[in-house]
Amino acid sequence: MSVTLIAAVVALVLGHLAQPLAASVRHYGWYSDWLRWIDSRLPEDSFWRGRWGLALALVPPLLAVTLFQLALDEPLIGLGGLLFGIIVLFYAWGPRDLDQDVEALASARDLASRREAAARFWPEGGTPALDGGSLVEAVFRNALRRWFGVLFWFLLLGPVGALGYRLVALAAEGEASRQLPGETLGGARTLLALLDWPVAQLMTLALALVGNFDTVLGAWRESGGARFSVDNRFLGAVARASVKCELAEEAADYVGESGVASTTAVALATSEAPELRDAMSLVWRSLLVWLAILALFVIAGFVA
Structure with missing residues (x-):
């Protein structure tokens, strides 16, 4: 079995089952300190303050990881590289647990707690929207x-x-x-959108496989998924359409032959979030497809 697959599966299982360990190690204060140090040392007209200045902060830590990655690739039949891959993937995953955050949001009893739970799905300083469609988009955006x-x-x-x-x-x-x-912040956001674009496309493909293919394809086309756009808005549109289709199908399953909704269908429609x-559910099924x-x-034999 591929080292890549083993590392991915082990890191995923650890991240899901060892949540206290994950919460204790996934801290990135050193990165904020590193950015603050660079910002305080470089002048106003330096490359750092340009659109792609973030590269100055990324090169040193990524170069160090690359050197370790290359050095550990061969020794002990690749076991060193496997262990290093698991550690780094486990550290980079999350950092918050998506399942727990979704559960907290779904079980929120009042507006204040719902807004507090929803804030975990929005970027730093963002204002959360509490309507169902926006929350569905937020779940998929955070899954990405x-x-x-x-x-x-x-x-x-x-x-x-x-x-x-x-x-x-x-x-x-x-x-x-x-x-x-x-x-520099604007450049970082553009770079993130570029890194997200192929991922969002593959998530859409997975959604088409685990959900309603025609619904996903139609939403993808209508929202501009067929053309390159760094805003990646098509994923949100596909997510909304997929969940809406899932809810409609579930409700239809509980409707009797007479066309009258059963008690179970009514309970489904009025259940919490x-x-x-x-x-x-769609996020997990998409991950399993991947x-x-x-x-x-x-x-x-395509993956080593």
């Missing part, structure tokens, strides 16, 4: 940033890809974004 983006770049580039994606995301939308000059439940396809690539 917390899970799929890290996994995709890990599969493509190894540990340096996973950590690189996480550092760019933190600089664009996390606490570290406060340390960046305006032009059914759109969040279905959104999280892992199944990766396993097929391993069997076919």
